[in-house]
Amino acid sequence: MVHTVLNHGAAGEVSLFRDVYVEAYRWMLLARFLDEKFASLYRMGKIHGGVFLGRGQEALSVALGLALRKGDIFAPLIRDAAGRLAFGESLSDSVRTYLGSALGPMKGRDGSVHRGRPKDGLLPMISHLGAMISVVNGALMARRLKGISGMVGAASVGDGATSTGSFHEGLNQAAVERLPLVVVVANNHYAYSTPNERQFACASLVDKAAGYGIHGEELDATDLAGCLPALANAVERARSGSGPQLVIARLLRLCGHGEHDDASYIDPALKASPVGRDCLLVAEEYLRESGWADPVMLEAWREEARQKVETAVAKVQREPGPDPYTEDWCALASKHLAEGGV
Amino acid sequence: MVHTVLNHGAAGEVSLFRDVYVEAYRWMLLARFLDEKFASLYRMGKIHGGVFLGRGQEALSVALGLALRKGDIFAPLIRDAAGRLAFGESLSDSVRTYLGSALGPMKGRDGSVHRGRPKDGLLPMISHLGAMISVVNGALMARRLKGISGMVGAASVGDGATSTGSFHEGLNQAAVERLPLVVVVANNHYAYSTPNERQFACASLVDKAAGYGIHGEELDATDLAGCLPALANAVERARSGSGPQLVIARLLRLCGHGEHDDASYIDPALKASPVGRDCLLVAEEYLRESGWADPVMLEAWREEARQKVETAVAKVQREPGPDPYTEDWCALASKHLAEGGV
Amino acid sequence: MSITYLDAIREAQARALAEDPRVFIYGQDIGAFGGAFKATKGLAQRFPGRVLDSPISEDAMIGMAVGASVEGMRPIIEMQFADFSTAGFNQIVNQAATLHWRTNVPCPMIVRLPCGGTSGSGPFHSQSLETIYAHYPGLVVLTPATVEDAYSMLLGAVALDDPVIFCEHKYLYYHLKAEQLPTEATPIGKARIARPGRDMTVVAYSAMLHEALAVAQELAAEGTEIEVVDLRSVKPLDTDTVMASVARTGRLLCVGEAWPWGGVTAEVVARVASEGFGLLDAPPRRLNAKDTPVPYHPNLWAAHRPTARSIAAAARDLLGL
Amino acid sequence: MSITYLDAIREAQARALAEDPRVFIYGQDIGAFGGAFKATKGLAQRFPGRVLDSPISEDAMIGMAVGASVEGMRPIIEMQFADFSTAGFNQIVNQAATLHWRTNVPCPMIVRLPCGGTSGSGPFHSQSLETIYAHYPGLVVLTPATVEDAYSMLLGAVALDDPVIFCEHKYLYYHLKAEQLPTEATPIGKARIARPGRDMTVVAYSAMLHEALAVAQELAAEGTEIEVVDLRSVKPLDTDTVMASVARTGRLLCVGEAWPWGGVTAEVVARVASEGFGLLDAPPRRLNAKDTPVPYHPNLWAAHRPTARSIAAAARDLLGL
Numbered sequence A, B: 001m002v003h004t005v006l007n008h009g010a011a012g013e014v015s016l017f018r019d020v021y022v023e024a025y026r027w028m029l030l031a032r033f034l035d036e037k038f039a040s041l042y043r044m045g046k047i048h049g050g051v052f053l054g055r056g057q058e059a060l061s062v063a064l065g066l067a068l069r070k071g072d073i074f075a076p077l078i079r080d081a082a083g084r085l086a087f088g089e090s091l092s093d094s095v096r097t098y099l100g101s102a103l104g105p106m107k108g109r110d111g112s113v114h115r116g117r118p119k120d121g122l123l124p125m126i127s128h129l130g131a132m133i134s135v136v137n138g139a140l141m142a143r144r145l146k147g148i149s150g151m152v153g154a155a156s157v158g159d160g161a162t163s164t165g166s167f168h169e170g171l172n173q174a175a176v177e178r179l180p181l182v183v184v185v186a187n188n189h190y191a192y193s194t195p196n197e198r199q200f201a202c203a204s205l206v207d208k209a210a211g212y213g214i215h216g217e218e219l220d221a222t223d224l225a226g227c228l229p230a231l232a233n234a235v236e237r238a239r240s241g242s243g244p245q246l247v248i249a250r251l252l253r254l255c256g257h258g259e260h261d262d263a264s265y266i267d268p269a270l271k272a273s274p275v276g277r278d279c280l281l282v283a284e285e286y287l288r289e290s291g292w293a294d295p296v297m298l299e300a301w302r303e304e305a306r307q308k309v310e311t312a313v314a315k316v317q318r319e320p321g322p323d324p325y326t327e328d329w330c331a332l333a334s335k336h337l338a339e340g341g342v
Numbered sequence C, D: 001m002s003i004t005y006l007d008a009i010r011e012a013q014a015r016a017l018a019e020d021p022r023v024f025i026y027g028q029d030i031g032a033f034g035g036a037f038k039a040t041k042g043l044a045q046r047f048p049g050r051v052l053d054s055p056i057s058e059d060a061m062i063g064m065a066v067g068a069s070v071e072g073m074r075p076i077i078e079m080q081f082a083d084f085s086t087a088g089f090n091q092i093v094n095q096a097a098t099l100h101w102r103t104n105v106p107c108p109m110i111v112r113l114p115c116g117g118t119s120g121s122g123p124f125h126s127q128s129l130e131t132i133y134a135h136y137p138g139l140v141v142l143t144p145a146t147v148e149d150a151y152s153m154l155l156g157a158v159a160l161d162d163p164v165i166f167c168e169h170k171y172l173y174y175h176l177k178a179e180q181l182p183t184e185a186t187p188i189g190k191a192r193i194a195r196p197g198r199d200m201t202v203v204a205y206s207a208m209l210h211e212a213l214a215v216a217q218e219l220a221a222e223g224t225e226i227e228v229v230d231l232r233s234v235k236p237l238d239t240d241t242v243m244a245s246v247a248r249t250g251r252l253l254c255v256g257e258a259w260p261w262g263g264v265t266a267e268v269v270a271r272v273a274s275e276g277f278g279l280l281d282a283p284p285r286r287l288n289a290k291d292t293p294v295p296y297h298p299n300l301w302a303a304h305r306p307t308a309r310s311i312a313a314a315a316r317d318l319l320g321l
Ligand SMILES: Cc1ncc(C[n+]2csc(CCOP(=O)(O)OP(=O)(O)O)c2C)c(N)n1
Pocket: A079, A127, A128, A129, A157, A158, A159, A160, A161, A162, A164, A186, A188, A190, A191, A192, A253, A257, D028, D056, D058, D080, D084, D087
């Protein structure tokens, strides 16, 4: 639907675009509040391990999440809180995973951003960058082998991940099989502290597309109004049989790599440039200027998002952590093959 | 020198081009006889393990070998007998390695195409495809760190190797460091039995160059007259600071993947097309037509090459194999750290 | 009729493809060409679209299998040689092996590894890599030593809900023959007594089983009865069967073709020493390959790995003969 | 002055850079940023052009080191976490580890692996991978447990002509402090008696050394004297020092933080059982992490790996207390 809506200029459909835009904005808002809550819990020492935020990447992420449908495959990355929510991940899945609740999808065994529900098409990332692309390919191959068509698989990666062998093998594999894969590269100009010029030497990452024989395009990811149709179109092209799509999104990470990092290495000139704009503020401005939301509505949405996050966190904080004594300590699904550890 | 010669059309230099061409042809001839000898020893059961030939790839290989100088780095692959010889590898190194002579550079520990002399810039391939590129990068980085300039490093790979993560990481690394690396892809249209269309989906492999931000070009590798200047120019561009060079060479493997393979999977239409020409015959024809060699000379060169190979093989066949009782069975250079095996 | 170990692997795959629509095979040159060793010969023709040539991308090959497995398929990945699986190592040990534990969603898939040494194959086409996979939680590592086991354990692996590293020994491919394929399934994770005996236990697996059996026969002629245990599966390791044998014989020699540091022989000896110390009448012993890459030259190769000769010497020594 | 284990690693690198022009460091975010753990903080500034940021390309990072090493350099590669070294695994085990054996040209280089568990780090930032590297011939695998050893063994590694896997424990980075850096070199490949005792031997390495020492102290208060052996190097493994200790105490418990199958504890127990059987007054014992990925939640994490508490229980049991 998103696709149809976003590609018809017809008058009557402006209101549909508005609906999508508003929905997207509200997911972004929720993701931002959620992230901020995690950051504050981290500062209070209530989260074990790292906290990784999507600040600045919400417009891109939500556009991808909304472009996908139920039944599609999504392998999000560390900065995809917005896209996850839009794709259908519950607030409590993320809160439970970060807080290590035994009731969460990972039951405290894995944490933070390493969550997912494979059976719902939401693949849980491993940390090794680039490694999820071929896993998405496999899910798409399975659908093809089963005779199911019309599905799309999407994988998020960063600029840094483009240097991995996995990225290359995954993209090439998808191209050879002409799979309905969308790879979205959030080029936030840094991989941890490493700037683009120490990561690659091509003029633009989109120049890689031709080398795989796939379609590529680049976009300004600080602008939700641009992201929504671009991602919808990329997903639609994949869905309709045009093969893998490479989307390169320009943005800046408006926070540290993780909350332990002050990001002091980010070039102030970049921060001050258009790519350093906060996509949430840009979207808010757009809403206001287009008359789609007034300050009262915006404040109400904000309040609602804040409440949702507070409620989810308050609930999960009362949930039990995993119990090592009832844990079965068996990595195999075939429990009869378990060896006791020694 | 090759470079200068091959790029000046001036009259007096035709004879220089002729000299280079003749030299190249004679290395090709030697490589072809050597390969054929290995094939016949293989059929006689006198070689342990596989035998891999460069039949059809000699023009490309020799052009690369000649374009490099002493002091450069060369990581040849399985089909590079011609390039190895032109670069300076002795006949006996290859014969000793194939026959497992204890006097060879690998002392019978490694065999067949897995030979080299790292200290002479000839890196011994491991089997894992793509893995040598970053090793060449490392040698080049070392030179740079030591303040030595004007060196080039070259790595040969096949069309199949372009699908490896190592190929990608190696090329990207060289591009970021702007190393004087030349990667030559022998696109013989098959990786073992797998045709190009199951290996990649780009229109041409040269389309990958832009994705790394490096210079790329494509050539017909059945024609020595084209290979010599093309490789000389690529090496010279690398040498003079233009960064990594990607050379895609179109050819056909005129034999099996190894001598155990009858190559029945190769499309007859391809064999009958210009890309299926035998570069050695093409070169011979060129020599004859340009009047640079007459049948008597050609026969004399052939005879000389045949003799060299026979002599080398006869000598090496009398050499001892490695002795397990005097072998130190220690993989470490630090002998004092050896553990006895149990 | 005579069926090789390789035939058995091909037939098991054919049967799995025929009986289970979830099965497909993915690997280099395995389609029309039938694979480097012909382990899939004819299968692409018989099962169109389900025996697929992959690019030379071991990492993506494994990732593909994991994704397909999550969606309910039962992929079989053929590595051209075990040695190249190191290029897909990360996806095997971090993606496939952890998925079930992290998500509770099983990850059934098989990675077929043509393993082990053959003369002249050298450092990169001869490796025995069971150790590096068995060390990681979440993987099942099988090492069939007979034609029958190659067949039934591969079918057992297809039925299993976990990622299986299936170590096929290349030397056995052609050298081992049987009259017919088994009709019974082999229970995964159980060792077997390949030859009963009362004087000492030799634990072996894969190609080394046959070296051990040769030694048992040799020593039997001299009146010494060696019990040979075929591990079949190195992870899980059937400690009970090993322990019961050592309880009968009081002596243990464990033989493996892999490198000496860590691995199967260390694990077996350590388990018996710690859990069955009182059963041992003599120090337990191990025999492994030497601690260098696998050599190319046949002279070196033959001296690098254990053979009937070196096993016999160790056995005699242990028996005080 | 107080120097952490992490400081020691940084200082050793600074000294190596200062004294040996062949040394350079290559890794992700190690330049101006000083590395994820700050193990190279300030070094890029002090040694311009010799502390280089790499792309996220573990395979090419190792390949780069091998090539530079062949040309006479002494590269130090920092992996951001040990867990990511699996993406460079092939180049480590097949390229670096085999080069000298194949060509007689040494391949000196160091791969620094931030290893081991810390609470909340989860399955992919906590692994202890000494086993998979020690299994391969051609690598030296070091596991320093003290500030002093971190410093002097890293310098020793730089001096060595072989590829070294240098396992640094992340928990020790900040938790371990010393008053000063050692002036003496630590001989590579030698274990040490970290605490003498006569009643039993506990063999440990890396972070587990400190758990073992805590247990020794606890039991000393009850009159039991535990001898603690710090392996320092797991490949080569100093069997002599372990055996001499067991000869004194008659009892062996070996403790490691890695997964239970194969690995250091299996190797130590197997060696002692086979070469020092007569020295043992009781069955040798092992204690490892559980056979699952390293868990995220602190409750699970604390139960997953051996701790002073579980070591003490095993020790008491072995002593019949
Ligand atoms: C294979 C691998 N190597 C190293 C790391 C450590 N690491 C985690 S995130 C990161 C930087 C990622 O940068 P990028 O891909 O640009 O994503 P961003 O964080 O900027 O969104 C690194 C190096 C890793 N996760 N995987």
